[in-house]
Amino acid sequence: MPESSFPPQEPPSVNGPAAGLPREERITAALIDLADTLVDDFDPAEFFYRVAEHCMDLLDIGDAGVMLALPKGPLTLVAASSERVRLIELFELDALEGPCCTAFREVSPVDHDLRGTVSPRWPRFTARARPDGYTSVHATPIRLRRETLGVLNLFRRVPGPLLESNRRLARALADATAISLLQQTTLDQHRTVRAQLETALVTRTIIEQAKGFLTARHGTDPDTAFHRMRAHARHHRLPLADLARDIVDGTVTLAPPAGTDPGPAVTRS
Known part of the structure; x- marks a missing residue:
């Protein structure tokens, strides 16, 4: 595919009144935004794109993807920050290998360095992601109590792993995402987390x-x-x-x- 199909990465967008604020205030605004789901016109599709946007704005990453799974079902991509990372995420799902799949299966954060020799752990994923300029990936599970709902995938373009402070913030964003899904179900006793995921x-x-x-x-x-x-x-x-x-x-x-x-x-x- 020609390079022109992938425009340069746009600066991350910031929702609402958080634009131009210091990072600490943007973190607070992001968590409030993700918690604001108790409304009649809640839009699951838009919500997951906002999750990806907040990751882009607050974390030192180049792209973000959000994957979800129905109970006992496979992972499915529901939001991506760019077309380039969307294609990589779909490849990962088709190949059934990569940090996202492992983080979901093991219910634990996973870091993966894409530089150097091709990783024997995920050779096809590494070979697919590296040419697009990514240097590492951090995947953190989205959990609701004891149930794993999905994974946040964070792709970096600069050398080095995600800093510990950003890892903790990624965990907080994943937790906020899971809690928001639970909150939404209180609007209607007949709606369940499964219904929310099916809709997305x-x-x-x-x-x-x-x-x-x-x-x-x-x-x-x-x-x-x-x-x-x-x-x-x-x-x-x-x-x-x-x-x-x-x-x-x-x-x-x-x-x-x-x-x-x-x-x-x-x-x-």
Whole structure:
């Protein structure tokens, strides 16, 4: 695939009033943001992308991925900070090897150095991730009491392992993610953690379809297509999955990015 398919990594975004604040205040704002799930219009898909964004903003990493699993089910990717890391995460799941799979199975954080010789532990994963400029990976489980729900995958581009302070913060973000899923179930006694995970896994598919549709229609890259779709959902206060379905169904049309061939304005049937 040509290098132009992967634009340079954008600076991590910061949600809401945390923009421009010192790191300590951004940590507090992130934990509050992740805890704010007791609302009627909770959007699981958007929530997991916010988890990845907070990891990008607060930790010394180049990319982040969030994986979840249904009880006794396989891991599935539900959010990624870039198209480049999304493809690596999907490769890891297909190969059934890598730090994420091991961290989930062993219920313990895993560090993996991608430099030097190919690791005999995960040779295919190492060979796949290294050419994209990553130097190491830290994977930490997302746990809810005694149940492991998924894994946070943190990819670094600079030499050296994740600092201990960042490892502890990654653990706190993973715990906040798990607690938020538990909190959401109190809105409806008939909703369960399993239902939340099922929703996230199903909506991931339609979001990828809409992203691919916009990429092909506007001749842009997948990251740009996704960021525009997500910005539109936020601006109009639409669930991300609902907007994705409307885009695929043709009931909503997003105007192409500036500098491309003009198309119809945003419409809704």
